[in-house]
Amino acid sequence: MDWAPRVKPIKIRRLYRYARLGIYDDTLLQDVGWELYARCTDIATVADVYREGRVPCPKCSTKITRRIDPLFSKGEGGTHDLWFRCPHCTERLLWRDCRQALRNTPRCFTCHAALLKTDVLRCTCGKTWSQDAYNQSVRTRVRLPCPHCFNPVRRPEVPVQRGKNRQPKPELHCPKCQAVALHQYGNIECTACGYKRRWRDYRKSLKKKDEKLECPNCRYTFRWQTWRKSVRSLRTGNPKPAREFIKRWLRCHTPQQRMIQIDTLLQTLHGRGPLAPLFIDSGEHNIRQMLDDLASQR
Ligand SMILES: [Zn+2]
Ligand SMILES: [Zn+2]
Ligand SMILES: [Zn+2]
Ligand SMILES: [Zn+2]
Structure with a gap:
């Protein structure tokens, strides 16, 4: 799949230089705006894949449903993950x-400040974590900082589904003989060959397993891990600014309106440090410098 390139900082700087002089060069505005638009669309597409468990075919864009993902819906927060609201923001x-x-x-679990990455992760409040210990905590903690306001939020309870409302579980297959298998007594048990394994170990092995995906439309086949790697620079837990820009850009009719929408997006990126390199083609430090400069000129 061909993903849209990130926008060059030089173009953005030029835009602001002109705007400061009261010049709204619509050719340049359209150029930068549509590049941002294309990038935002890709970011939103990738975010949808992680939300829906469906991958667009790299050849024809048909959405292919992953077989493995639904199994993780409870633990890792997959397709059936629940929306909840941050009680603070x-x-x-x-x-x-x-x-x-x-x-x-x-971020620090106690004071929610961003951590310094040295040989370990270090907070100004004195707490330190090794990278492994930190990752482990992120996986297992029931209270984490909100991605928007950084106040602590609690992991929502997954409601127990009963009776008629119960969603059909994806059918399990024995990894050995492909017969129907059951998830029972904390194990996966094959109904045919007697294969039996701890459910947790089984899930772990699946997670590592590379899934082969075949497009039902054009028959193109590819691997999930390869696809996942190809979108690494587009993956974010916070696709909202991209989605907002997509909506608003299409409603712009004048050069001034276009400048406002580009500026709104850049201001949002300025406030969300790690998000900016997804949109702008430069190192984190240079991008921050540029966004600082632009902010000081507003
Ligand atoms: Zn296809
Ligand atoms: Zn701290
Ligand atoms: Zn919040
Ligand atoms: Zn079997």
């Missing part, structure tokens, strides 16, 4: 996004 959240935000920018 009322943003709509998914637990998996809370986790992902900390993988992007590790």
